Every structure is written in C-alpha cells, then in structure tokens.
Amino acid sequence: MAFGHEKPDVVRAMLEDYRAGLTIDRRHEEDDRAAGTRIQCRALILWSLRDDLEDLYGDPVKIWRQWAPDVRGHGIDAGHHVAEEAPEALASSLASFFAGLRERTPSRPPHQGRRRCPRRRRIIGSRQVATCREGWSLRSP
Template sequence: MFGTGFEPVDVVVSGVRIHGVRGGKGPPVLLLHGFPQSHVMWHRIAPELAREYTVVAADLRGYGDSDRPEAGPDHAGYAFRAMAADQVALMRALGFPRFAVVGHDRGARVTHRMALDHPDRVERLALLDILPTAYVFEHVDRRVATANYHWFFLSQPADLPERLIGGEPLYFLHRLLGSWGSGLDAHAPEALREYERVFADPAARRAMIEDYRAAASIDLEHDAVSAAAGGRIAAPCLVLWGERGVVAANPTVPLEVWRSLAADPGSMIGGVIAGAGHFLAEENHTDTLAALQAFLGGRG
C-alpha cells in the first residue's frame, strides 16, 4: 500500500517484536496509528512525507502485526508508557536517537507519553484528534459518555468485552471505523481488509481491549505522577482535529486544552481539518498532509 520505496521493518525490543514499514530519506519521522487500525492508516500520508523524510510507520504492541504480550494484572503491558518505550527503542535500533513523531488517536496518546518520558528523543510532535486522556475522564458528561462509549465498555474486566465482541467482530469493527464523524467509506478497501484481517484474531482483539483497560487505570496513575512532578510537553507541538469529530464538539478549544500542558504554550499550534471526522488522515489527507509538512519543515 505504501509503494515500492518502502520496506518492512521488524525489530525486537525488550522481548516484543514491533512491525512496521520504512521508506524515504532525510530527517526521521515516526507515524503512530490509533484504534482499531494499524500502520496502514498512513498509506496516503507516508509516501508523500517520504519525499523529504525517512518515514517509519509502526504498529503499536498488540496492534497490526506487532507482538501481543501479556498485559499483567495491572495492565501495564499495554500502558502508553510501555508502548512509548517500544517505539523509542525501535527508532534507536534503526539509527534514529532523535526524531519527530506524528500520532493519531491511541498513537497520539502514546506520543504524549513519549514526550513526557523521553523528551530528549522527541524533536517535535503532532497530536491528531485527541484530548488528553486524564482530561477526557475528568470531563465526562452525557455527550462524552455517548460518543466515547467504547472507552467504558472496553475497560470492563475480562472477559466481558471479549465475549460480546466475539459474537460479531466484523460488525463491531465496521461500526467503530464508521463512527466519530466519519463514514466507513473513509477507509480505502485495501486498508479496510487489513483491519478486518487483524480484528478477526481474538488475540488481537484482547490486546486492543487491554489498551483501554490500561487507559482507565495505570495510565491515569502515570499521568497524575507526571502532573505532580510538573511534567510538560517541551518540544514544538502541532494539534489537529477533524471538523466533524468528537474533539471538535468539546466546549473548550482543543488547542487551548493542550497548551495548558505545554512548557511553552507559544510553541504549540494547530487547528481544525475541514470536511473530516475522527479519521482525518484518510478523509482529508490533502489538508492533513499540508499541515504536517509545514510543521515538520518548521514553517508551521
């Protein structure tokens, strides 16, 4: 899906194999996907960025074709901290001790944690269509609970969501991919087939569910510790969100929420992507790409 200029990458870090693709030449850029997708969500963006950058699009642990380790009793195996450490180690193994990172959805939450845990590794970061995890849980109302029902469903103890989703996994996947202001047709057929292939695997579904269990428990503990220690995003940051998505409906401007977590609020820029819901990199990849190119090139 990425063209002949990309090659597969498989690197074992701390006993977990991380899969992805690599292509292009120039400064390194790491692309991280969200739920319930994999690195293939970047198939419209990555080849264009590879004209100027070395692009690595990777699967988070538990997603795509990366390994699916045990979660552990506290779900730490799928904490954003563990996922961020994976990706930092992956880039180091590929010869990139410092890099830019672009994350969407869960990948953006991993990117946020990476910026806090590994500030010396992150040159700049882009966060696509999310609000901070702790902020979301602290501002739950009817609108948030309805739009993000899956947060509360997937965080239920095993094996309730696993069993219920297992009844009709393809139906559930399609409902997810056609939600949050986007339609199922936002996804290219070949990308959709990849998501379907992975989601058909009960082990993959369990791993994705553990991601949400971690977010409702140990990730919040990590966020609280970072906040108490004065942790802030230090690198230049781009925040983008879809015009029709859940983030856009937040009563506070998303960029202002993120600026409250920045060491230098003036280093954080961003705005809305017109005509797109949650899956903005697929629905309006032209404007999303333009914003990323400007930011990565220091023009944003």
C-alpha cells in the same frame, strides 16, 4: 483497499489504545501533572472538525498549552478517521509543521564534537530519554 477500521488487528489495537487511555495512560498523566512535567518541544495538535472533541472538551490547543509552552494546531475537515478521510490535509499540516522546525533547528546538536554530552536521564512511557542541557533528546528503546 480496506480502511484500517475494517481490519480486525487494527480494530483490536484501537480498542487497546482506548483501554489504555482509561487506565495506565490516565495514571501516567496524573503523575506527570503532580510532578509538574511539561513538554519542552514545539507541539502540533490536529483534530477532526466533524467529531465531538471540541464540544466535549473545548479548544484542543488551549488544553495542550497547559502541557507545553509552544503549541500550534487546527482542526481538519474530516470525521473520526482523519488520516483515512483527509490524507492530503493531514500531510500538508504535518509538512508545514516539520518545515518550520527545520528552519528553527540547527543542523547539528551544539554539543557535537565534544567527548561527552552532559545529560540527565528520565523514563517516559517505556522509553528512556537522555536530554542534553542544550535541549536535544536522545531516545533509547
């Protein structure tokens, strides 16, 4: 089995992601900062402990708290390719995070059963997002 970084199409996609991070993603981030945009849901931040992210930028959780009020996370003992080098640790972290969401989240949106969901619409990236007053998000392609 070949790792993702050994497949030409995967490498091309990775490079396009890096390119976007230096161009359009950066402009979108600057626009969001200027507008005071914040992430309103709980966020999980995971990173590699054997990479230079913390050395270059500091504590990732602290950085993301500038963007979201409810951030948690930790480093995973892996190199740059966390999903391939430490799949069990990554899966465990994700499972714990999502189990915690399930415990805090009602089984259905509070507006279910009403004729209309009072919404406001926004564009995030290339997707339109309708957010109900109660905080539920409905995404459309």
